[in-house]
Amino acid sequence: MKTRHIAPILLACLLGSAPMKAQNYDETKVPLYTLPDLLTAEDGTPVTTARQWKKQQRPHLLELLATHGYGHTPTQKTDVTHEVVYENKQALGGRATQQQVRFTFSGEGKTIQALLLVYYPNERKGKVPVFICYNFKGNHSTSTDENILYSPYFEQLPNRQDPILVRGNQTSRWSIPLIIERGYAVATMCYHDIYPDHKDGESQSVLTLFPKDTYGKPDSWQALGAWAWGSSRIADWIERQPWADKKKLAVMGHSRQGKAALWAGAQDERFQVVISNNSGCGGAALSRREFGETVAKINSSFPHWFCRNFSSYGKRVNDLPFDQHTLLAMMAPRHVYVASAKEDTWADPRGEFLATFQLGPVYELFGMKGLPSPIMPDIHRPVMTDAGYHIRAGKHDVTEYDWARYMDFCDKVFGR
């Protein structure tokens, strides 16, 4: 018995690293913690007005999030061209128009291509709100429609029989018919096209389209920063479409893309509604709870996601100058919706809820309302004020239940 325990420890010592603590799933073992106070300025004075928040506190906190968490996004612009390569005005039995748009990003003598898949309703009174969200497994995974072109990342796979190329293998995560029925548009791109999601993905990512000194440093962007940047480039195109209501843009992401959606919403104030679906550690869940996935664990599994500075907080999470409520608060006075799943303990549903609750005092500066109670609601009892939260039954996933709630919330926010 003993050797079983000793072997990994010996191995870790030989490799020069201490073994990682097991993940905690026991609420009674959550350490005591104090969250950084969102309404205390750097010099210790209280933040009491919306103006102070906007002019001083928000920029200060955003800078902390960039320096210690997500990395700085370069301010330089890259060239982007767009070409509608496919259009079907009779998609979904005539209820929607489907477009596929090739984005070509260029810079530093290189180009990178990505494909955006868009559906918007044919029957519409005026312009429509739009959900912008990445897919994990290529545009072809969202539907069995044979006309959907493979996303560039998947197009290059040498084995055409690869099961990943099966159409519609993630259809259940994309309630496109429901989205259209409720009068919304949806735009999706494969996240690998922007930054291939593996630790050596940088060389094929959009980072390389920027000057060399904008990446590779402890506080510069990596994959999450790139994905967030890409959402803003999608918004640039959407804003110019005659059918799209540019004042009603929502960014939604699941899991690692929930983290990216929150970081996109923090930086780009065109996103009026920012939706985190099961985003967990480094997304909506409070890091200081160390429940499920931890800062130490996420950085060791995914060293290419956050900025390098973030990994130094693995063993001293209480020294982080922010927690995830800070990220959510960047949306004020816009709207944030956080969703959890009961069985998704890795993502710490309670931590996701508590971070959302912490938004309250910041919303109040703007005369807005955060979540009404610090007591977590039961499953399938969504709470919607100026912020939204729900926990549903089931696993780590995106389901029709989640989409329906996001649209209920957007209907409320957009006055539909």
Ligand code: GTR
């Ligand atoms: C897990 C990761 C989570 C979450 C998830 C996902 O492996 O630990 O932070 O992002 O992946 O993206 O599905």
